[in-house]
Amino acid sequence: MILSRTSQYAVQAMIYMATQPPNTPVLNKDIAERLNVPAPYLAKILQAMSKGGLLSSFRGRLGGFCLREPAAQISLMRLLQLTEGADFTQSCLLGLKRCSDETACPVHARWLPIKEKVIEMLNQMTLADLAVAVQTGRYRLADMPLVAMAQV
Numbered sequence: 001m002i003l004s005r006t007s008q009y010a011v012q013a014m015i016y017m018a019t020q021p022p023n024t025p026v027l028n029k030d031i032a033e034r035l036n037v038p039a040p041y042l043a044k045i046l047q048a049m050s051k052g053g054l055l056s057s058f059r060g061r062l063g064g065f066c067l068r069e070p071a072a073q074i075s076l077m078r079l080l081q082l083t084e085g086a087d088f089t090q091s092c093l094l095g096l097k098r099c100s101d102e103t104a105c106p107v108h109a110r111w112l113p114i115k116e117k118v119i120e121m122l123n124q125m126t127l128a129d130l131a132v133a134v135q136t137g138r139y140r141l142a143d144m145p146l147v148a149m150a151q152v
Contacts, residue, residue, distance in 0.1 A: 007083040009037050010045050011130075014054070014079055015141055018071035018131035025056075025064030035141070045083070052082040071127035080122060089119050 003011075012035050020026055028046055032039035046065050049055040056068045067074065080088065092099030092108075093115075099105045133139045 003080070004084060006041075006045055007080055009035070009042055010049060010079060010083045011076070012037070012141055013042060013046060014049065014067075014074070014127055015130045015134055017055070017065065017067050018074075018127040019135055020066070022070070023066055025058050025062065025066045027064045031065075048082060049079075054079060054082065067127070071131055074127045075123050076125045076127070076130070077119070077122035079127070089115065 013031050016031055016034060017026055028043045029039050032042045046055060050057045054068055054074060055065045057065050092105050093111045094105045094107060096105050099108055134141045
């Protein structure tokens with residue numbers, strides 16, 4: 001369950017949007033600049049988040065993206081299921097196509113309880129939790145120095 005670059009960018013962008021005032025659209029280029037990620041790639045990710053129901057997108061001079069619902073209602077699991085696929089938690093740690101209790105890989109029995117705890121944490125953690133952690137300076141968002149986040 002290592003996250004793809006797409007998921008990493010999606011999580012960072014969604015946390016950034018969760019730090020913004022509610023219902024205030026943010027431009028893709030502004031998010032990309034703040035997070036130091038490629039704007040065209042981020043645009044595709046944000047469109048997928050919009051199609052998946054997590055973001056609203058607006059065209060025009062006052063356009064951009066904003067969270068469709070409060071950050072406290074968006075779990076990290078929900079976001080990752082959009083970027084990684086609905087069954088990303090079912091994949092084998094060793095990359096085998098079939099890995100279950102019946103057809104277990106060599107690490108299946110030891111990995112299963114860890115994976116269950118990770119899934120539980122992803123379901124419980126919300127964008128609001130992550131945004132507060134970033135805003136209070138406990139954690140950094142992407143590779144941004146804390147000084148840049150202070151402007152958020």
